[in-house]
Amino acid sequence: RAGTKSVPVRLRGPGPLAAAGLKLPHAARAAAAGMLFYSFFKSLVGKDVVVELKNDLSICGTLHSVDQYLNIKLTDISVTDPEKYPHMLSVKNCFIRGSVVRYVQLPADEVDTQLLQDAARKEALQQKQ
Amino acid sequence: MAESSEPAILEDYLLAEDAPLLEEMAEEDEEIDLYNEMTFGLDRDSMEEEVAKAPAPPDKGPELSLVGENEAAVVAEVAVEEEEYKATEQPGLGAEEEQPMLEEMEEAGEEGEAEPGARHDDFADMEEEIGVDEREEEEEEEEEEEEEEEGEEEEQHEEDNEEQNDLGDPAVMRAVHSKPTLESLDSAVLDSRIGSTWGEFEGNDLMAADSGAWTSSPSSILSHHMLERGYLGSPGLKRPDFRMMSPKSFPQRFMRQQSPMMPRSMGSPRPYTPPRRASPLFTPNQSSGYVSPTPFRPMSRNISTPTQPLAMHFGPMSPSLEPPLFFSPPAGCQLKFSVPSHMTQLHPQHQRILNQRQQRGQVQSISPKKAWSPKADPYSGLMTRKEKDWVIKVQMMQLQSENPHLEDYYYQAYYHRLERKQAEEELLGGRNKQEPPKLVTPYIQKMEIYDSVVRIAGSLGQVAVSTCYSPRRAIDAVHHALQEEAAGNQRLRALHRIEKMFLQLLEVEETQRKMSLLPEEQHPRFREKKSHEVGRIYQALKIRACDSEEEAEDEFLQVLCVRKGKKLTARLLPHLAREQAEEILVTVTRHLPFLMRKDALDESLPVLYGPLSEMVGRMTFSELIEVLQELTRPLAGSTELPLTMTFKNQFGISLLYALLSHGERLLSSDMPLEPHSGDFEKWTDTVFLVARELSQVPKTALVEPLFLPSNLLSLFCRYLDKQTIHRLEAKMECSPLPSEAAMPC
Numbered sequence: 001r002a003g004t005k006s007v008p009v010r011l012r013g014p015g016p017l018a019a020a021g022l023k024l025p026h027a028a029r030a031a032a033a034g035m036l037f038y039s040f041f042k043s044l045v046g047k048d049v050v051v052e053l054k055n056d057l058s059i060c061g062t063l064h065s066v067d068q069y070l071n072i073k074l075t076d077i078s079v080t081d082p083e084k085y086p087h088m089l090s091v092k093n094c095f096i097r098g099s100v101v102r103y104v105q106l107p108a109d110e111v112d113t114q115l116l117q118d119a120a121r122k123e124a125l126q127q128k129q
Numbered sequence: 130m131a132e133s134s135e136p137a138i139l140e141d142y143l144l145a146e147d148a149p150l151l152e153e154m155a156e157e158d159e160e161i162d163l164y165n166e167m168t169f170g171l172d173r174d175s176m177e178e179e180v181a182k183a184p185a186p187p188d189k190g191p192e193l194s195l196v197g198e199n200e201a202a203v204v205a206e207v208a209v210e211e212e213e214y215k216a217t218e219q220p221g222l223g224a225e226e227e228q229p230m231l232e233e234m235e236e237a238g239e240e241g242e243a244e245p246g247a248r249h250d251d252f253a254d255m256e257e258e259i260g261v262d263e264r265e266e267e268e269e270e271e272e273e274e275e276e277e278e279e280g281e282e283e284e285q286h287e288e289d290n291e292e293q294n295d296l297g298d299p300a301v302m303r304a305v306h307s308k309p310t311l312e313s314l315d316s317a318v319l320d321s322r323i324g325s326t327w328g329e330f331e332g333n334d335l336m337a338a339d340s341g342a343w344t345s346s347p348s349s350i351l352s353h354h355m356l357e358r359g360y361l362g363s364p365g366l367k368r369p370d371f372r373m374m375s376p377k378s379f380p381q382r383f384m385r386q387q388s389p390m391m392p393r394s395m396g397s398p399r400p401y402t403p404p405r406r407a408s409p410l411f412t413p414n415q416s417s418g419y420v421s422p423t424p425f426r427p428m429s430r431n432i433s434t435p436t437q438p439l440a441m442h443f444g445p446m447s448p449s450l451e452p453p454l455f456f457s458p459p460a461g462c463q464l465k466f467s468v469p470s471h472m473t474q475l476h477p478q479h480q481r482i483l484n485q486r487q488q489r490g491q492v493q494s495i496s497p498k499k500a501w502s503p504k505a506d507p508y509s510g511l512m513t514r515k516e517k518d519w520v521i522k523v524q525m526m527q528l529q530s531e532n533p534h535l536e537d538y539y540y541q542a543y544y545h546r547l548e549r550k551q552a553e554e555e556l557l558g559g560r561n562k563q564e565p566p567k568l569v570t571p572y573i574q575k576m577e578i579y580d581s582v583v584r585i586a587g588s589l590g591q592v593a594v595s596t597c598y599s600p601r602r603a604i605d606a607v608h609h610a611l612q613e614e615a616a617g618n619q620r621l622r623a624l625h626r627i628e629k630m631f632l633q634l635l636e637v638e639e640t641q642r643k644m645s646l647l648p649e650e651q652h653p654r655f656r657e658k659k660s661h662e663v664g665r666i667y668q669a670l671k672i673r674a675c676d677s678e679e680e681a682e683d684e685f686l687q688v689l690c691v692r693k694g695k696k697l698t699a700r701l702l703p704h705l706a707r708e709q710a711e712e713i714l715v716t717v718t719r720h721l722p723f724l725m726r727k728d729a730l731d732e733s734l735p736v737l738y739g740p741l742s743e744m745v746g747r748m749t750f751s752e753l754i755e756v757l758q759e760l761t762r763p764l765a766g767s768t769e770l771p772l773t774m775t776f777k778n779q780f781g782i783s784l785l786y787a788l789l790s791h792g793e794r795l796l797s798s799d800m801p802l803e804p805h806s807g808d809f810e811k812w813t814d815t816v817f818l819v820a821r822e823l824s825q826v827p828k829t830a831l832v833e834p835l836f837l838p839s840n841l842l843s844l845f846c847r848y849l850d851k852q853t854i855h856r857l858e859a860k861m862e863c864s865p866l867p868s869e870a871a872m873p874c
Contacts, residue, residue, distance in 0.1 A: 035528070039540040068528055112543060114696075118635055119539040125632055126535065 036123045040116065041066040041104075050080065050105040051096060057085060059094065070098035623687040627694050630666050634697060637662045637704055663704045670698075672716055677765050680723045685716065689724055692733040702740035710744050711752060717741065718759040718784070722771050725778040734780035738835050742787045750795050750802040750812075757788055757815045772819065776826050783834040789819065790838030796847075797840070816848050820857060828860050837861070 041063070050060045051072060058081065061074030073095050079088040512520075530536040637659055644655035671684040680686055688694035702710055717724065717737065728734045748756070760771045775781030792812060795802060802808075823831075841861065845854050 035530070035536045036539060038528075039537045042537075042540045043543040067524060112546070115539055115542050115546075119542075121628070121631055121635060122535060122538050 034123075035068065036119050037070060038066060038068050039119065041070065041072075044106060044110055047107055047110050049074075049107075051101055052103040052105070053096065053100050054102045055100070057088075059088075059096070061094070064093070067098075070101065072096045072098065072101065072104075619687060620691065623684070623691055623694065626669065626684070627688055627691060627697055630669050630701075631693075631697055633662060633666045633669070634701055637666070638700075641704070659704070660706070663701070663706075663709075666701060667705065667709050672712055674716075677720075677723070680720055683720075686720055686723065689717070690727040692731050692736075695733050695736050699736050699740050702744065707747070711748070714741055714744050715756060715759065718756050721760070721781055721784075722764060722774050725774060725781055728778075728780070732779075734778070735783070735835055738780055738783050738787075741784065742836070745784075745787050745791050748791065750792070751805045751808055753788060753792050753795070754805075754808045754811050754815075757792075758811065760785065760788075761815055761818055770818070770822065773822050773826070776822070776831055779832050779835060782832055783836060785819070786834050786836070786838050786841060789816070789844060790840055793838075793840045793844035797843070813848060816844065820845055820849055820853060823860060824853060824856055826860075831860060833862075 045063050045065060047063055048060065049063050050058055051074065052058045058079065059074060059077050060080055061077035064073040064075045066072055073093065075093045077088075077091060077094055079085045082089060534541050640655055640659045640662065644652055644659070647655070670688065673683070673685070675683040675686070689698065698713065702713065705713070724734065745753070745756075760775065763770055772785065775785050796812075842854065842858060845857055849857075
């Protein structure tokens with residue numbers, strides 16, 4: 001399966017928005033608070049994951065990108081149960097809406113649980129404030 | 130053939146189907162109207178009228194000669210051009226307008242399977258009377274179109290047909306002359322259109338008129354055409370009605386034909402000329418629809434030929450299918466079975482859905498092995514680069530944060546660690562630095578903060594200022610930390626305390642991190658702040674001396690009983706001052722049996738081993754002796770030594786070994802030990818005690834330590850005899866000493 005990219009990848013587009021002097025409305029600002037899993041998944045970009053959807057479809061692939069809604073783009077996918085989903089045979093890349101994901105199976109050694117716990121604590125603290 | 134004006138109009142209308150799906154939607158209303166008219170307004174009279182017209186254009190037969198087939202004669206009768214992929218002029222196909230209408234209706238039709246079926250039946254009945262099956266005619270038209278397009282290829286494929294004949298499904302020949310069965314006219318069956326096509330040829334009196342012109346192997350040619358129409362490789366097609374051929378053989382034939390067919394088709398690329406599309410007769414409201422097909426034209430030039438038959442085949446649906454068909458090789462026709470033939474009247478919307486499915490299916494069928502088709506994607510380029518960037522920008526706006534380190538904590542920390550590790554590896558291994566991709570979330574420097582509550586001196590209450598950036602705070606809801614101390618559950622209370630301390634610890638670590646980033650001058654300030662914080666945590670731990678009876682109630686021990694508490698302590702230890710850390714070590718050692726007992730399930734004590742052993746390594750001899758005393762003091766109420774109990778616990782035995790090892794290190798080093806009085810005696814006593822206990826304990830009861838120091842044996846050598854040492858060596862599974870001669874014992 002594809003490994004990590006060797007080229008620095010910008011997750012998203014435009015340059016520093018500070019220059020534009022955009023002010024974020026309050027609601028949008030608050031949205032930035034729930035960034036833990038977005039941050040977490042960013043660290044997993046390039047790794048192989050298995051995404052199980054709420055419709056019981058399990059897709060194995062390389063995590064290509066993720067956004068703040070936890071929409072996932074997978075490349076080089078394969079369905080873990082091809083006989084059941086033959087229509088997926090020819091699909092190479094896919095975009096999965098975050099709300100339909102039930103589980104994401106991760107490689108255990110790619111996850112720093114202590115760091116994750118710390119991040120969760122910080123976020124909880126932030127949200128309380 | 131030049132397109133006559135009348136058919137042109139119809140053509141234009143029909144060509145509307147050609148337009149991409151988006152355009153189709155624009156036409157839908159018209160289609161629906163026509164469809165409705167067709168479905169509900171048409172009656173036998175009109176049909177008869179059409180039928181009457183049917184014999185009219187046989188004179189156009191000769192024009193069809195370029196098709197070079199007998200079908201031309203048959204086709205000539207077909208008044209309506211099926212339009213679409215008329216690569217060639219449709220001679221006299223436009224003669225009948227009603228039929229085009231009829232066809233059109235079918236194109237735009239809804240799922241009126243029953244109706245078409247009924248119609249077919251009607252037609253079938255009529256056929257006897259009139260001798261013309263309109264549907265068949267239409268089919269013939271379509272067929273004709275396809276055939277015409279394939280005219281060039283037909284010649285080439287004739288050989289193939291011959292082969293076919295040789296391979297020879299006798300059913301083919303036979304079927305040609307059989308009467309069209311009701312079955313064949315069934316719309317569902319006619320999905321394949323093959324059945325219908327065959328039927329047309331057979332039951333048509335007009336055909337009969339031209340039957341003389343039939344070549345020796347009309348069936349093969351027809352089958353050839355069918356092939357070209359794209360029934361290639363369609364094993365899955367339900368074609369119960371290949372009257373001419375057995376359904377099984379037909380697909381097989383197709384499969385055989387498929388590969389040779391394709392290249393040949395490509396070999397003779399007929400430049401796709403959809404002149405009709407560009408016809409100035411386009412109605413204004415349709416003109417927009419025709420704009421888009423034009424871009425397809427150049428592409429179709431290369432791939433049109435193989436796809437044309439496909440397009441043709443689809444009859445009424447072909448217009449809409451055309452664009453995708455252009456982009457998908459005929460391999461996609463496997464899915465044809467899912468598309469009802471033109472006989473089936475589909476609602477325009479349904480039509481569209483089917484076409485979409487077809488498109489997708491075709492694309493998919495092209496790449497069964499996941500080789501992405503290089504053909505253009507009809508949905509690509511819907512958004513320009515600028516538009517995409519704009520959407521992304523809007524999304525990124527939400528991600529702006531003024532403190533990316535905090536909000537993006539996990540990723541930032543993870544990335545730093547990764548970089549550090551790679552830098553180390555680079556230094557060690559000299560490997561090329563692999564830059565891990567850094568995913569940047571934009572952050573802004575400063576945010577304007579609007580105070581939503583403005584307090585004006587002397588006013589009653591508060592004046593709330595509300596802006597879009599900070600909406601009005603309706604109430605001053607302040608979160609008061611619940612006093613969970615009264616919860617009653619010790620464990621919960623302990624956990625609550627631990628979490629609070631953890632937050633403090635995180636702050637400490639944050640301060641540490643900031644300190645490391647800043648220049649030296651500011652370090653003392655941070656260090657002070659840090660030590661202050663650490664002191665607070667230490668106070669919160671409430672470490673104090675307690676007796677063995679009070680162990681369960683001691684708060685620090687309670688903290689240590691929980692895995693999280695152990696982790697907290699382990700993380701805190703490096704930050705603690707020396708005395709504080711020692712205090713913890715002493716407490717742990719003192720209550721080791723209790724802790725070991727409580728840790729039986731969790732087995733998380735080893736997490737403390739690392740920091741504690743480091744601590745041990747810095748102790749003085751006297752301190753060491755003190756700690757060891759804790760282990761050698763017999764437990765209250767029993768003669769058992771904590772020492773002995775440590776043998777059964779991984780952490781315990783590891784700690785013991787670490788202590789002993791440090792002592793040995795201190796002794797063997799040349800550093801002045803500055804022992805207190807009686808220290809050495811205590812030391813030797815301890816060593817003897819350990820040795821004795823070790824030798825008494827059965828090997829199976831001895832747990833393997835986390836780390837076995839190498840100098841233990843030499844320690845024992847100082848005081849013990851060889852025999853004992855050997856026994857201990859075996860038990861502890863130490864590596865044997867380098868040379869026994871060197872040993873003093």
